[in-house]
Amino acid sequence: MFNLLLFTLVGAGAQLVDGALGMAFGVTATTLLMIGGLGPAQASAAVHLAEVGTTLASGLSHWKFQNIDWKLVAKLGVPGAIGAFAGATVLSGLSTEAAVPITATILLAIGVYVALRFSVRPPATAHARSTPHTARFLSPLGLFGGFIDASGGGGWGPITTSTLLSRGKTAPRTVIGSVSASEFLVASAASLGFLVGLGRESAGNLLVVAGLALGGIIAAPAAAWLVSRVPATLLGTAVGGVIVLTNTQKLFKSFDITGAVTVLGYVAIIGAWAALLVYAWQRSKLTAAEAQGEFAGIELAVEKEITEPTVAPEKR
Numbered sequence: 001m002f003n004l005l006l007f008t009l010v011g012a013g014a015q016l017v018d019g020a021l022g023m024a025f026g027v028t029a030t031t032l033l034m035i036g037g038l039g040p041a042q043a044s045a046a047v048h049l050a051e052v053g054t055t056l057a058s059g060l061s062h063w064k065f066q067n068i069d070w071k072l073v074a075k076l077g078v079p080g081a082i083g084a085f086a087g088a089t090v091l092s093g094l095s096t097e098a099a100v101p102i103t104a105t106i107l108l109a110i111g112v113y114v115a116l117r118f119s120v121r122p123p124a125t126a127h128a129r130s131t132p133h134t135a136r137f138l139s140p141l142g143l144f145g146g147f148i149d150a151s152g153g154g155g156w157g158p159i160t161t162s163t164l165l166s167r168g169k170t171a172p173r174t175v176i177g178s179v180s181a182s183e184f185l186v187a188s189a190a191s192l193g194f195l196v197g198l199g200r201e202s203a204g205n206l207l208v209v210a211g212l213a214l215g216g217i218i219a220a221p222a223a224a225w226l227v228s229r230v231p232a233t234l235l236g237t238a239v240g241g242v243i244v245l246t247n248t249q250k251l252f253k254s255f256d257i258t259g260a261v262t263v264l265g266y267v268a269i270i271g272a273w274a275a276l277l278v279y280a281w282q283r284s285k286l287t288a289a290e291a292q293g294e295f296a297g298i299e300l301a302v303e304k305e306i307t308e309p310t311v312a313p314e315k316r
Helices: 002-021 025-035 040-064 070-091 097-119 135-152 156-167 172-203 206-227 232-254 260-307
Strands: none
Touching (some): 025 040, 040 172, 070 135, 070 156, 070 172, 097 156, 135 172, 156 172, 232 260
8 A cells, every 4th residue: 555655656746747847757757666676678668558547637637728739749649659669669678778878968958958948048939829840840759759768768758848849839838738648649559569579567567557647647637737827938948957957867877977076967957957947937027027018008009999989080
């Protein structure tokens, strides 16, 4: 009973982050399971099986708060599912540790770009609901993201969310909601791939799966509400910081960097991230004030037009 409660709390915490930022459920849960002694394939199988439930709940919650563009979901999620199935079958017999430094370096660069883009120079369309991305761009992105997610135990959110945010063409809340919804397809395909590759072993650790799924389902509505209320500049900066911290840790571990170097590295990253968050928060308040002023001006003009209708000049 204690273990079920523990994994339920882990699932709830991971889903709050994943639902609000579009990433980190798989990374958090897989890390915990591997610390507990599960192999990479078994841990990834358990996480993706749990994600079938959590991503369904997350997608429904984001749909309720109108955070989803279904065209984006289809163009990204279907190739993602294909990549996830392939990644799961590959991981069932192979190790992907050699690819971690390369993937982490790419994601680290994207994370820095996202954090700076949304804090220092937010995209002009950050508050708009539009999806100009083509299938030609989204299909390879989904295929790669799905493969890495299944074969590495996580990565769908960091790869797809960070890339879409870095392009600055879609509102952050729409990106996060659509990525979260499309992850249901990815998790389902990955689970099927592990079933093919591992057989009955992929359905093991049902207590862990149940706890993660239960916690994620409970927290999904709160996460969807959170992303619909956080300012776009602040949300984008937060996502960038999470990507940087997560992949810095991966690089330190991959190259066996320990001691004072890691401490100084984390302190520098957190300090810079905090400064960017403060700047982004100030910018979001200024933007909100400007928007409120414009709305008040429009409202006043409309009221004046109603109370003082324009009278056409008399013809001479």
